[in-house]
Amino acid sequence: xxxxxxxxxxxxxxxxxxxxxxxxxxxxxxxxxxxxxxxxxxxxxxxxxxxxxxxxxxxxxxxxxxxxxxxxxxxxxxxxxxxxxxxxxxxxxxxxxxxxxxxxxxxxxxxxxxxxxxxxxxxxxxxxxxxxxxxxxxxxxxxxxxxxxxxxxxxxxxxxxxxxxxxxxxxxxxxxxxxxxxxxxxxxxxxxxxxxxxxxxxxxxxxxxxxxxxxxxxxxxxxxxxxxxxxxxxxxxxxxxxxxxxxxxxxxxxxxxxxxxxxxxxxxxxxxxxxxxxxxxxxxxxxxxxxxxxxxxxxxxxxxxxxxxxxxxxxxxxxxxxxxxxxxxxxxxxxxxxxxxxxxxxxxxxxxxxxx
Amino acid sequence: xxxxxxxxxxxxxxxxxxxxxxxxxxxxxxxxxxxxxxxxxxxxxxxxxxxxxxxxxxxxxxxxxxxxxxxxxxxxxxxxxxxxxxxxxxxxxxxxxxxxxxxxxxxxxxxxxxxxxxxxxxxxxxxxxxxxxxxxxxxxxxxxxxxxxxxxxxxxxxxxxxxxxxxxxxxxxxxxxxxxxxxxxxxxxxxxxxxxxxxxxxxxxxxxxxxxxxxxxxxxxxxxxxxxxxxxxxxxxxxxxxxxxxxxxxxxxxxxxxxxxxxxxxxxxxxxxxxxxxxxxxxxxxxxxxxxxxxxxxxxxxxxxxxxxxxxxxxxxxxxxxxxxxxxxxxxxxxxxxxxxxxxxxxxxxxxxxxx
DNA sequence: CTGTTAGCGCGTTCAT
DNA sequence: ATGAACGCGCTAACAG
Numbered sequence: 090x091x092x093x094x095x096x097x098x099x100x101x102x103x104x105x106x107x108x109x110x111x112x113x114x115x116x117x118x119x120x121x122x123x124x125x126x127x128x129x130x131x132x133x134x135x136x137x138x139x140x141x142x143x144x145x146x147x148x149x150x151x152x153x154x155x156x157x158x159x160x161x162x163x164x165x166x167x168x169x170x171x172x173x174x175x176x177x178x179x180x181x182x183x184x185x186x187x188x189x190x191x192x193x194x195x196x197x198x199x200x201x202x203x204x205x206x207x208x209x210x211x212x213x214x215x216x217x218x219x220x221x222x223x224x225x226x227x228x229x230x231x232x233x234x235x236x237x238x239x240x241x242x243x244x245x246x247x248x249x250x251x252x253x254x255x256x257x258x259x260x261x262x263x264x265x266x267x268x269x270x271x272x273x274x275x276x277x278x279x280x281x282x283x284x285x286x287x288x289x290x291x292x293x294x295x296x297x298x299x300x301x302x303x304x305x306x307x308x309x310x311x312x313x314x315x316x317x318x319x320x321x322x323x324x325x326x327x328x329x330x331x332x333x334x335x336x337x338x339x340x341x342x343x344x345x346x347x348x349x350x351x352x353x354x355x356x357x358x359x360x361x362x363x364x365x366x367x368x369x370x371x372x373x374x375x376x377x378x379x380x381x382x383x384x385x386x387x388x389x390x391x392x393x394x395x396x397x398x399x400x401x402x403x404x405x406x407x408x409x410x411x412x413x414x415x416x417x418x419x420x421x422x423x424x425x426x427x428x429x430x431x432x433x434x435x436x437x438x439x440x441x442x443x444x445x
Numbered sequence: 446x447x448x449x450x451x452x453x454x455x456x457x458x459x460x461x462x463x464x465x466x467x468x469x470x471x472x473x474x475x476x477x478x479x480x481x482x483x484x485x486x487x488x489x490x491x492x493x494x495x496x497x498x499x500x501x502x503x504x505x506x507x508x509x510x511x512x513x514x515x516x517x518x519x520x521x522x523x524x525x526x527x528x529x530x531x532x533x534x535x536x537x538x539x540x541x542x543x544x545x546x547x548x549x550x551x552x553x554x555x556x557x558x559x560x561x562x563x564x565x566x567x568x569x570x571x572x573x574x575x576x577x578x579x580x581x582x583x584x585x586x587x588x589x590x591x592x593x594x595x596x597x598x599x600x601x602x603x604x605x606x607x608x609x610x611x612x613x614x615x616x617x618x619x620x621x622x623x624x625x626x627x628x629x630x631x632x633x634x635x636x637x638x639x640x641x642x643x644x645x646x647x648x649x650x651x652x653x654x655x656x657x658x659x660x661x662x663x664x665x666x667x668x669x670x671x672x673x674x675x676x677x678x679x680x681x682x683x684x685x686x687x688x689x690x691x692x693x694x695x696x697x698x699x700x701x702x703x704x705x706x707x708x709x710x711x712x713x714x715x716x717x718x719x720x721x722x723x724x725x726x727x728x729x730x731x732x733x734x735x736x737x738x739x740x741x742x743x744x745x746x747x748x749x750x751x752x753x754x755x756x757x758x759x760x761x762x763x764x765x766x767x768x769x770x771x772x773x774x775x776x777x778x779x780x781x782x783x784x785x786x787x788x789x790x791x792x793x794x795x796x797x798x799x800x801x
Numbered sequence: 802c803t804g805t806t807a808g809c810g811c812g813t814t815c816a817t
Numbered sequence: 818a819t820g821a822a823c824g825c826g827c828t829a830a831c832a833g
Contacts, residue, residue, distance in 0.1 A: 121810055132820045137812060147818060162610050167587040168533065169810035172524045172825050176812095179567070179588075187549035187556075189748070197543045200570045204577065209584055210568045211535070214556045221560065228565055231523040232535075254518050337749035363749075370754060392545070393693035393719075398726060477826055488804045493828060503802060525826035528809050532828095 120163050129157040140165055171233070178206070179234040180419060183213040183225060185241045189334070189363065191389050191408070192240045195262060198412030199238060206420075208235075215242045217333035223248045230255045236419035238262060240411075243305055244270075258422040260415045263406070264306060265434060272431045274414040278306045281404055282313020284439050285358060285386060288402075289314070290321050292384060292445065294356035297326035300343045300368065301360040302335050310388070314358060327352060335360050340367030348375065355383055356445065362387035362394050365401055369444065384445025400442035410435050476519050485513040496521055527589070534562075535590040536775060539569040539581060541597045545690070545719065547745050547764070548596045551618060554768030555594060562776075564591075571598045573689035579604045586611045592775040594618060596767075599661055600626075614778040616771045619762070620662060621790060628787045630770040634662045637760055638669020640795050641714060641742060644758075645670070646677055648740060648801065650712035653682035656699045656724065657716040658691050666744070670714060683708060691716050696723030704731065711739055712801065718743035718750050718759055725753060725800065740801025756798035766791050 126133045131154060138145050139154040146154070157163070171177035182199060184192050200210045211234060213225035222242045229237060230251065237252065240262040244252065252259050252270050259271040266273055289297060297318060301307050311328065319325055329343040340359050344367070347354065359365040365387030372379055379385050379399055387394060390405035414433050421428050482489045487510060494501050495510040502510070513519070527533035538555060540548050556566045567590060569581035578598045585593060586607065593608065596618040600608065608615050608626050615627040622629055645653060653674060657663045667684065675681055685699040696715050700723070703710065715721040721743030728735055735741055735755055743750060746761035770789050777784050 119810090122812095123810080133811080134813080134820060135818090138819085141812075145818075150818080162607060164583060164586045164607075164611070166528075166589060166810050167584075168524055168528045168589055169825090170812065172522075172528055172827090173810075173812040175825075177524065182568075187543075187546075187553045189545060189549075190543075193543035193545075196568075197570065200543075200568060204570070204581065204584075207584060209588060210570075212538075212552075212556065212566045212568050214553065214560070214566075225560065227520060228523075228560075228563060230520045232565060233522060233524055251518060251520075255520070338752055341752060367749070367752070370752070374754060393723070396694055396697060396723070396726070398730060475826090479826080489827075490805080490829085491803060494803085497828080501802070506802080522826050525809090526828070528811090529826080529828040531809075 120161055122163075122165065125154070125157055125161060125163045128161065129154050175233070176423070177233050177235055178208045179211055179232065180208055180236040180238060180416075181211045181213055181229040181232070181234040183215060183222070183229070183237065183239045183242045185215055185217050185219065185333075187214065190241075191334075191361070191391075191406075192263065194408030195238075195240055195412040195415070198409040199416055202413060202416045213242075219243055226252065230257065233257070235423055236260065238415050238419075239270075241306075258419055260418055262411050262415055263408075265432060269432060272415075272418050272428060274411050274418070274433045274435060276406060276435055276437050278309035279313040281388070281437050282310040282315075283317045284313075284437070285310070285404065286314045286317025286321075288386070288439060288441070289318065289356050289358075289384075290323065292356070294384060295323050296352075296354045297323065297356045297358060298344075298347055298352060298354035299326045299328045299358045299360075300335055300340055300364050301328060301330050301358075303330050303332045307360045310360065326358070327354070335364035337363045337367035337370075340364030341371040342367075344368045344371040348377075356386070357383060358386045360388055362389040362391040362401060362403055365394075365403065365444075366397060369397060369399075369401070380443065380445045386445050390440055394440075395442060397444070399444045402442045402445045403440055405438045405440050407435060476517055478519075478521065481510070481513055481517060481519045484517065485510045531589070532779070533589050533591055534564045535567055535588065536564055536592040536594060536772075537567045537569055537585040537588070537590040539571060539578070539585070539593065539595045539598045541571055541573050541575065541689075543570065546597075547690075547717070547747075547762075548619065550764030551594075551596055551768040551771070554765040555772055558769060558772045569598075575599055582608065586613065589613070591779055592616065594771050594775075595626075614775055616774055618767050618771055619764075621788060625788060628771075628774050628784060630767050630774070630789045630791060632762060632791055632793050634665035635669040637744070637793050638666040638671075639673045640669075640793070641666070641760065642670045642673025642677075644742070644795060644797070644801075645674065645712050645714075645740075646679065648712070650740060651679050652708075652710045653679065653712045653714060654700075654703055654708060654710035655682045655684045655714045655716075656691060656696055656720050657684060657686050657714075659686050659688045663716045666716065682714070683710070691720035693719045693723035693726075696720030697727040698723075700724045700727040704733075712742065713739060714742045716744055718745045718747040718757060721757055721759065721800075722753060725755075725757070736799065736801045742801050746796055750796075751798060753800070755800045758798045758801045759796055761794045761796050763791060 122133045122136050126136045182196050213229050215222040215225050219242050226248050237259045249270050261273040262275050264275040265277050301311050331339045357368050365385050368385050387401050387403035390403045394401040394403050478489045478492050482492045538552050569585050571578040571581050575598050582604050593613050593615045605626050617629040618631050620631040621633050657667050687695045713724050721741050724741050743757050743759035746759045750757040750759050
C-alpha cells in the first residue's frame with residue numbers, strides 16, 4: 090500500500106473556507122443528465138424530454154442527444170426520476186414463496202405486460218405462513234411503487250389499514266375479499282368447493298377424503314365441498330391438513346396414512362395438483378385403481394395434469410388472466426382514470442378428466 | 446358534491462407574483478420526515494437517525510419519535526433515501542421465468558437473507574430464450590440497485606459491458622463463466638456432464654439417449670457427457686433438444702418419438718427432472734422396466750425426485766447455498782470490503798437412486 | 802447527543 | 818421547440 094495515493098492528502102491547509110466543496114455521495118464517475126446535456130449542447134430539460142416524450146423534440150435535436158447517450162452509455166437514474174415525478178414505474182408483487190407457486194403465472198403475466206412500459210416488479214416474499222407479510226409490505230410502501238399486487242398473502246387488519254393509508258393502488262388477487270382494500274381480481278374459493286361437491290354428488294361418491302392446505306383459501310374451498318355434500322346427505326368428509334402448499338409427498342403420505350388407518354375412501358380431494366399427483370402415485374403402488382376404486386381430484390391444473398396416468402380431474406384458474414386484469418387496473422389508475430368496477434370475478438373451470 | 450370544497454378556490458387574485466408557490470408533485474397528503482420532526486419537536490436529522498442508527502439517539506428522544514411515527518403512520522420514502530445516500534437497499538434478480546424454475550430456491554434464499562436488513566428484490570424476467578435480457582438489465586441499472594444477481598440469463602457482450610460500466614456489484618450464478626463480469630457463484634456444467642458420463646460408464650450403458658434443453662448450460666452438460674462417453678469407446682448419444690426448460694411433456698414425447706423411431710436406448714439422460722419424470726411415465730406405460738431395461742437420469746433433484754417410482758437418479762445443485770453466497774458477496778461489498786476470491790464453486794452432487 | 806444545511810439526479814413548470 | 822430554476826424527501830457532513 091503506497092504511503093500516499095493521490096488526491097488531496099493534506100486538506101487541512103485549504104485556503105479560507107470554501108463555501109461548498111460538496112460531499113460526493115454518489116460514485117465519482119456517475120454520469121448525470123447535466124453531463125449529457127452539456128455534451129450534447131442542450132439543456133437538461135431537453136435530455137429529459139428525449140427519454141420521456143421524444144415526440145416533442147425536433148428530430149435533429151433528438152438525434153444529437155441520442156448520439157451522446159449512446160456514446161457515453163448514459164442510463165437515467167430512475168430513483169431521481171421517481172422522486173421528482175412521484176411515478177416510480179415499479180409495481181410490487183407480494184406472494185408467499187417462489188417454489189412451485191401456483192401464482193407464478195400471474196406474476197409472469199404482470200411482468201410481461203408491464204416490461205414494455207418500463208415497469209419493474211419488486212418482489213415481496215412473505216413465507217408460506219405469512220409471518221412476514223407486515224414487514225414486507227411496510228418495506229414495499231417505503232419504495233412508493235405505482236401499485237401493489239397481493240396474491241396469496243392475507244394481510245392483517247393493521248396492515249390493511251397501512252395499505253389504505255398509503256394511497257397506493259392495491260389489488261388483491263386469487264380471491265374475492267368481502268371487504269376489499271381497494272381493487273380485487275379473483276374468484277370465490279367457496280364456489281370452487283361447491284363445484285367440486287356437486288361433481289362428487291354427480292359421481293355418487295360418499296366416502297370423501299380431503300387432503301388440504303391450512304390457509305384461509307383452502308379452508309373456504311373445504312367448507313364449500315363439505316357444505317354441498319352434507320346438505321345432500323353425504324357423510325362429512327375425513328380431512329388431513331398440512332401447513333403451506335400441499336406437496337407431492339404430502340399427498341402421498343396423507344393417502345398412505347389414511348388407508349393404513351382403515352380409511353376406504355371413494356373420492357380423494359386434494360388442495361393442489363401436486364398433492365393429487367402424490368395420491369395417484371401412492372394408489373398405484375397399492376394396486377388401487379383410479380377411478381374404478383377411488384376418484385382423485387386436484388386443484389390448479391398444473392402443466393402436466395392432463396398427462397398424468399390417469400389424467401387428473403382438477404380445477405383450472407387462469408392465473409395469467411388475473412395478472413392481466415390486475416395490470417389493466419393499475420394502468421388505468423396511472424392515467425388518473427377512475428376504475429368503475431373495482432372487483433373482477435375471473436371464475437374457474439372444473440376440468441373433468443379420467444381420474445374422477 | 447359541494448360547490449366549493451375549501452382551499453383557495455380563486456387563486457387568480459393572489460397578490461403580486463408569489464415567487465414560488467411550488468407545484469405539488471407528490472400527493473398532497475404525503476407525510477414527510479419534516480412533518481414528523483416538527484410533530485416530535487426534533488430536527489429532521491434526528492428522525493433520520495431514528496430509522497438508520499437508533500443507537501445514537503437518547504432513549505427518551507427515540508421514544509418520542511417512535512410515538513409520533515406510530516401515531517402518524519409514517520413510512521420513510523426509500524426513494525429519497527436511496528437518492529441521497531446512493532444505497533437503495535435493493536438487489537435485482539435476473540431469471541428467465543417464474544414457472545417451475547430451478548432457480549427459485551436461489552431467489553428465495555436471497556430474499557430471505559436480505560429481508561431482515563431491509564432489502565427488497567426487484568425481479569427481471571428475461572423470457573426463456575433471453576430475448577429481453579438487455580432491456581431488463583438496462584431498466585434494472587436505472588434503478589441503481591446495490592447488487593445484480595444474474596441466474597440463468599446469459600447477457601450479450603454488449604450488456605456485459607454496460608453492467609461493468611455501471612459499477613454495480615454483479616454476481617453471475619449457476620455457472621462458472623470463463624471471464625466473469627464481476628463475481629460468480631456456481632458450478633461447472635461440463636463437470637456435471639462428465640460425472641454423468643462416468644456414472645453411465647460404470648453402469649455399462651452404451652446406447653445413450655439425451656433429452657436436452659437448448660441453452661448454453663445444457664449444451665455444456667451434454668458436451669461433458671458425450672466427451673466422456675466417446676473417449677471411452679461408447680457410441681455418441683442420440684439427442685433430442687427442446688427450447689427452454691425440458692418439461693414433463695417434452696420428456697414423455699421425446700422418449701415416445703425415439704422409441705417409435707426404433708431407438709432402443711439403455712440410458713436416457715434428461716436435462717431436467719421434469720423431463721425425466723415424463724420419461725419414466727412414458728416407459729411405464731409401455732411396460733419398459735426401469736432400471737432393468739433402461740436407466741433414467743435427471744438434473745435438479747426437484748422436491749419429489751426421491752419419491753418417484755422408481756426414485757430418480759439425478760444431480761443435485763444447492764440453489765440455496767448459491768443464493769446465500771451471492772448475498773454474502775453483496776453484503777461485503779456494501780460494507781466497502783473488497784472481495785478476495787471472486788469466484789465460488791459450490792459443486793454438485795450426483796444422487797444415485799433406483800432409476801439408474 | 803442533536804441541529805443546520807447542502808445537495809443526491811431528475812421532472813416540471815413557466816418563459817421564451 | 819427549448820431553456821432556467823425549483824424542489825421531490827432524504828442523508829451526510831459539520832458544528833455545536
